[in-house]
Amino acid sequence: MPKNQPGKLKNKAGDPLRSLCPVACALDICGDRWTLLVIRDLMFGRSRFKDFSASPEGIPTNILSERLNRLLRHGLAEQVPAADGSMRYGYQLTEKGRSLGPVLEAMRDWGLKWEPTTKAMIQ
Amino acid sequence: MPKNQPGKLKNKAGDPLRSLCPVACALDICGDRWTLLVIRDLMFGRSRFKDFSASPEGIPTNILSERLNRLLRHGLAEQVPAADGSMRYGYQLTEKGRSLGPVLEAMRDWGLKWEPTTKAMIQ
DNA sequence: AAAAAGACTTGTGGATTGCAAGTGAGTTTC
């Protein structure tokens, strides 16, 4: 009889956790090639599917759809009625999502310093 | 004749870049589930293959091998003779790798704040 | 000299990605 069998660890959204390390946990949520770029766009105030889709990295629409849902599931973003008063809705960051700001800033600073081909976006 | 055909953008290691955004560029290098965990271990002073392999997240050895090589290619880590004077060598961060510290710290802080199951590692 | 540890490499099935095309609701144009 195992003394300390942890079962499966889960995060708040019910997805499995690899460990109790907060870095590992953050990576379980946004550790892939696309998620933080969507969050970057959200930080810039973009809110609609087509806006994210139009970013220069060219995220495939199926991936974008999946990532947006993941952000909703984990409570990093929420849906709100579109700003233009149309029947559609947009996405915006929650406080949990906005508080990834320091991560993005640190990445931006690192990229600017060490990969000189890159340029900070105006806006 | 296209006026501004960019060809393929590449970063310093010759890998293709998705855009000029420094965040996208950082993610091209370490935007996956494992790379930043290896860097975390390196920050903690771990240096040998078996050390990374023993971390609680359980990185598969083939992935670890590939990621270590990528860190070398991009100049985030370098190989040095092992500290114990044996014939083997270890890995350690370069300045470029160490300067990802703020990214890891921001992720750690975020994880601790928003995913309360997590715990900061005592080393 | 034999056994064990360390650092990978290889093989394989399953999951994820990237790309193209399709769908259906909402919006604009004529």
Added chain:
DNA sequence: GAAACTCACTTGCAATCCACAAGTCTTTTT
């Protein structure tokens, strides 16, 4: 008010990537 168009996705599919297990080769320990 019907047709065309935009938007926000889905679906299909080939290619790639990942996780897990096992194997190999070198170095270290006994």
